[in-house]
Amino acid sequence: GGYTSSNPPPFLQVYNNLFGIICGVEPKFSKDEQAETFISEAVTLLLAGEQVLSVPAIRQVIETHFLRLGQTLWHHVCGRSEFWSYLAARLQSPIIFKEAMCHLIGRVNTQDTIDRQFMSQNGLRRQILVLAEKKAEGLKREKLKIQRNLIEHWPARMFHMQDGYQIPNRAVYGSDIYLYQARALVQQYISSAYINNLHHCAPDGGARFYHTIGKGGDAYLAPKSAAIENWFANFSMSGKGKVCFLDALAVVKNELMPIVGPLLKDVTHAKRNESKDKLNWLTCVELTDEELPWVNE
Secondary structure: OOOOOOOOOHHHHHHHHHHHHHOOOOOOOOOOOOOHHHHHHHHHHHHHHHHOOOHHHHHHHHHHHHHOOOHHHHHHHHHOHHHHHHHHHHHOOHHHHHHHHHHHHHHOOOOOOOOOOHHHOOHHHHHHHHHHHHHHHHHHHHHHHHHHHHHHOOOHHHOOOOEOOEOOOHHHHHOOHHHHHHHHHHHHHHHHHHHOOOOOOOOOOOHHHHHHHHHOHHHOOOOOOHHHHHHHHHOOOOHHHHHHHHHHHHHHHHHHHHHHHHHHOOOOOOOOOOOOOOOOOOOOOOOOHHHOOOOOO
């Protein structure tokens, strides 16, 4: 049951890898489907490097092996962004750190609670948390601006300017009746979402609401929905009138889609199945190189 040449102690392989890297020898890591053993071995190698002050000599090799995992790595980072933000900062890996921080920032102020106990255990973790909260505050301001723009937006074709002595008459505005109705219904939908705290105050930070507006089309107020049927019950129209109204509704929804676009930008590397791997937070915030914790040390 003791250690032998065929069953060496675990630390032996760690230091073989450590000093091998320093001497230009490729490290040997375990290969497992989910890379959990490999990640554990790489973290142990980094810890050993920290103990003997040799991280600068090994960080690039460790980072390269992490990146070779491809999508497996990015899904690990998504699932444990606190751990990976801290690990990447120790490794001084910009690409992994930015990925982890994108998730961490998106999770601030959502029901997906950040492990603040873990993030408060040393100075570097606290620094990372402060950075995440600062960036999350910027994200909140962006949400508030966009939410206001959604309410204040008017479709471009509804504007009629005076041209010299030509002033738009009643017939011009009368031809926009379906657009006015459509805009009123969409604004009612958005206002209801705000009143029910489905915007930035929602448990998911408004992610579902912003994605719904960003999809447009039948994502909300679909032609066969109860809301539209109720609308036609209260505002009776001919078949042609209904077609005109639904066309106007599409115009209004299409013009709102770009407004929420900045919030829906996904700057992460992970490829997700929209129906299975949907996140409950936004992944739109990017860090600059100047914001990396180790840059100004």
